[in-house]
Amino acid sequence: MREIQIFDTTLRDGEQSPGVNLNTNEKLEIASQLERLGVHVMEAGFPAASVGDFEAVKAIANAVKNTTVAALSRSVTKDIDRAWEAVKYAVNPRIHVFIATSSIHMQHKLQKSPEQVLEIAKEMVRYTKKYVSDVQWSAEDAGRSDIEYLKRIIEAVINEGATVINVPDTVGYLMPEEYGELIRRLKTEIPNSHKARFSGHCHNDLGLAVANSLAGIRNGLDQVEGTINGIGERAGNAAIEEIAMALHTRKELYQAKTTLDLSQISRTSQLVSRLTGMMVPRNKAVVGANAFAHESGIHQDGMLKDKSTYEIMTPETIGLKKSSLVLGKHSGRHAFRDKLQDLGFVLSEDLINKAFEQFKELADKKKEVTDADISAIVEEEAITSPQEKYHLDYFQISSGNSTIPTATVRLRTEAGVTQEEAACGDGPINAIYNTIDRLSGEPLALTDYRIRSVSGGTDALGEVFVRVQQGEISVNGRGMSTDILEASVKAYINALNRMIVKKGEMDNGNDSSREDSSCTL
Numbered sequence: 001m002r003e004i005q006i007f008d009t010t011l012r013d014g015e016q017s018p019g020v021n022l023n024t025n026e027k028l029e030i031a032s033q034l035e036r037l038g039v040h041v042m043e044a045g046f047p048a049a050s051v052g053d054f055e056a057v058k059a060i061a062n063a064v065k066n067t068t069v070a071a072l073s074r075s076v077t078k079d080i081d082r083a084w085e086a087v088k089y090a091v092n093p094r095i096h097v098f099i100a101t102s103s104i105h106m107q108h109k110l111q112k113s114p115e116q117v118l119e120i121a122k123e124m125v126r127y128t129k130k131y132v133s134d135v136q137w138s139a140e141d142a143g144r145s146d147i148e149y150l151k152r153i154i155e156a157v158i159n160e161g162a163t164v165i166n167v168p169d170t171v172g173y174l175m176p177e178e179y180g181e182l183i184r185r186l187k188t189e190i191p192n193s194h195k196a197r198f199s200g201h202c203h204n205d206l207g208l209a210v211a212n213s214l215a216g217i218r219n220g221l222d223q224v225e226g227t228i229n230g231i232g233e234r235a236g237n238a239a240i241e242e243i244a245m246a247l248h249t250r251k252e253l254y255q256a257k258t259t260l261d262l263s264q265i266s267r268t269s270q271l272v273s274r275l276t277g278m279m280v281p282r283n284k285a286v287v288g289a290n291a292f293a294h295e296s297g298i299h300q301d302g303m304l305k306d307k308s309t310y311e312i313m314t315p316e317t318i319g320l321k322k323s324s325l326v327l328g329k330h331s332g333r334h335a336f337r338d339k340l341q342d343l344g345f346v347l348s349e350d351l352i353n354k355a356f357e358q359f360k361e362l363a364d365k366k367k368e369v370t371d372a373d374i375s376a377i378v379e380e381e382a383i384t385s386p387q388e389k390y391h392l393d394y395f396q397i398s399s400g401n402s403t404i405p406t407a408t409v410r411l412r413t414e415a416g417v418t419q420e421e422a423a424c425g426d427g428p429i430n431a432i433y434n435t436i437d438r439l440s441g442e443p444l445a446l447t448d449y450r451i452r453s454v455s456g457g458t459d460a461l462g463e464v465f466v467r468v469q470q471g472e473i474s475v476n477g478r479g480m481s482t483d484i485l486e487a488s489v490k491a492y493i494n495a496l497n498r499m500i501v502k503k504g505e506m507d508n509g510n511d512s513s514r515e516d517s518s519c520t521l
């Protein structure tokens with residue numbers, strides 16, 4: 001069976017999803033989970049985009065041991081220098097250079113002739129090869145490029161030493177049969193095509209990213225690119241978990257496998273969803289909450305008689321285990337540790353102890369602590385840094401349909417000083433946020449507020465995601481609690497702390513991006 005290499009670009013193209021910005025700790029957390037999942041390559045970022053992106057790629061390159069780490073770069077020497085500076089720490093570094101090859105992009109965006117683009121592509125691959133042997137070259141908008149031109153430019157960059165040729169359907173324009181045919185022709189008609197591996201990168205504008213990737217695989221791709229949960233620019237990229245499960249479920253058709261540990265799919269999906277704030281639709285293939293739920297009588301009857309009647313894959317395959325060990329307030333460290341192992345976490349003693357304290361606190365408030373609750377607690381602990389300026393001491397709220405909502409909040413600063421304030425608002429959350437604004441003296445404009453339940457039941461752990469703005473700077477914040485008001489307070493304080501770090505970085509000239517892609521919590 002052929003092996004298809006999975007190139008994950010959650011941290012680069014995935015982070016290009018509008019509204020998503022991950023800080024370095026969050027990116028490191030996702031990177032180590034991607035390594036556990038077993039992706040062949042992870043694209044850690046675009047180092048020339050900002051100091052934050054540069055630092056994150058560098059941190060990931062230093063941390064990741066078994067997976068190839070790629071850095072994206074435009075076809076300009078200063079971007080390539082920057083990419084190498086960040087990715088050179090990796091055990092297996094790759095630089096990924098791209099340039100657009102469609103007439104639309106060359107004429108309107110690059111404002112260069114096809115001959116100029118051809119020369120730049122050759123020169124920049126040659127330049128990149130001075131740094132690193134593993135050079136991936138992408139023909140941006142290959143899907144709308146003239147095939148004869150595409151063949152010429154690909155042949156030329158392979159001659160310059162490109163090791164991987166990526167064929168992006170950048171705007172998700174092609175139909176599966178067209179994308180498959182494009183790959184077939186490039187592989188069979190370019191004389192030196194055997195000297196490079198071919199890769200597919202499909203976008204989901206018409207909902208065909210996975211179908212196109214699979215068509216590419218049937219026609220000879222050696223690598224496919226995608227993101228967890230299919231997040232990415234506009235309508236997103238091909239969802240890696242869907243490609244992997246399609247290859248697994250239809251082995252006889254594709255005769256191809258990946259190196260993924262499929263049992264890590266569910267956890268990776270949940271982690272990416274939580275850290276990016278991009279919720280997974282319930283009906284999403286493979287990882288949606290309803291993907292293995294059966295509602296109607298005839299289906300339930302079939303399932304009870306034989307699961308194969310309505311399930312083409314099992315939830316266990318993607319790591320959704322039904323555990324017999326129910327954790328609650330009487331559980332001890334052994335059971336907790338056992339559960340963490342069961343869920344696939346490999347944690348330091350310190351982190352286990354911190355997570356255990358959080359678990360006990362939650363178990364006091366909640367009858368049964370679910371696997372989803374535990375994953376949420378552990379992931380939150382893993383990315384929380386002690387350097388936050390403000391911590392919540394307590395809050396109190398008075399609200400009702402015939403009273404003006406009023407909040408009292410006490411915050412503790414990192415120096416141990418406590419400050420207390422009260423304020424009114426249009427509703428309880430507005431009152432709390434007005435109070436925090438008074439305390440910090442840094443009023444934030446709330447531009448997004450979302451709430452979701454981590455698990456089921458009225459005592460479920462709620463997670464609040466906020467986005468706030470001050471001047472031109474926008475940051476996100478998250479908070480969790482069984483009390484949605486407390487979760488809302490925590491999310492706002494988290495955003496405030498991140499705003500302070502972000503402004504500090506900008507004042508020091510360390511980051512020119514207006515998104516908090518670089519700050520540490």
Ligand SMILES: CC(=O)SCCNC(=O)CCNC(=O)[C@H](O)C(C)(C)COP(=O)(O)OP(=O)(O)OC[C@H]1O[C@@H](n2cnc3c(N)ncnc32)[C@H](O)[C@@H]1OP(=O)(O)O
Nearest residue numbers: 046048049050073074075076098099100109110140170233
């Ligand atoms: C399909 C994709 O996903 S591509 C990756 C998208 N990712 C990003 O854009 C990362 C975030 N981007 C950024 O931070 C910024 O755009 C930067 C730092 C890369 C560049 O910023 P700026 O120098 O201010 O340029 P700006 O973004 O306004 O314009 C892009 C310039 O790069 C050029 N360019 C675009 N792609 C390429 C390429 N592959 N190779 C060389 N030049 C390119 C454009 O033609 C334009 O050039 P011009 O200034 O001569 O007109």
Ligand SMILES: CC(C)C(=O)C(=O)O
Nearest residue numbers: 098138140141168170
């Ligand atoms: C940079 C390239 C690979 C890309 O993301 C695209 O063309 O969609």
Ligand SMILES: [Mg+2]
Nearest residue numbers: 013170201233
């Ligand atoms: Mg893309």
